[in-house]
Amino acid sequence: DQQVKQNSPSLSVQEGRISILNCDYTNSMFDYFLWYKKYPAEGPTFLISISSIKDKNEDGRFTVFLNKSAKHLSLHIVPSQPGDSAVYFCAALSTNLYNFNKFYFGSGTKLNVKP
Amino acid sequence: DAGVTQSPTHLIKTRGQHVTLRCSPISGHKSVSWYQQVLGQGPQFIFQYYEKEERGRGNFPDRFSARQFPNYSSELNVNALLLGDSALYLCASSLAGNTDEKLFFGSGTQLSVL
Helix, strand or coil: CCCEECCCCEEEEECCCCEEEEEEECCCCCCEEEEEEECCCCCCEEEEEEECCCCEEEECCEEEEEECCCCEEEEEECCCCHHHCEEEEEEEECCCCCCCCCCEECCCEEEEEEC | CCCCEEECCEEEECCCCCEEEEEECCCCCCEEEEEEECCCCCCEEEEEEECCEEEEECCCCCCEEEEECCCCCEEEEECCCCHHHCEEEEEEEECCCCCCCCCEECCCEEEEEC
8 A cells, every 4th residue: 555656766867957856645644744865775864854734845955845735745956966866765644643653655766966 | 973773784584584673773762663675665664662662563464573672772573584574674763753753764674584
């Protein structure tokens, strides 16, 4: 039961351009969303989060957009740098459904930023 | 400051065996969660522990069990291993295990079942 989907397994972008990673979810109870970045042989690292009361959150070069009606979120990286090359995971949970932090993860998008 | 540490980093077992994976959370973090990541998929929730009590369990069989110790470290145990248990097992810690807390992950234990 894939409640969080990342339909693009990979994305290749030129250095300095914008990277847009997409994520769709099916559970309308999800109200908290995060993006994680994972390098090979390392655990996922928190990148940015957004609550469903917002539709945008920025942190430096990273911006996450949330479209609740479409059950869609996206991560924008501007400008992209070669060090951004990694696998990006979208994660979601419901703060109301459970009293514990059961995150649902997408299958990841491998970003390659070319110098 | 030390992050989340997991041991061992790699493990090879045969079907039917038992395995124990270990995790030490970030200092001050009282909640530990376990996730399974099968190749090509995202992490899947197994357990969350807080203050030595199980707070939540994912959709995994009873062969999977865990516990948390007074120092907040944790063990994940898997009995009667199946080939399908081959995966990266990730441990994550958070301060109080509240639903909107971000997780800090360790590098994982790569388990191969032959």
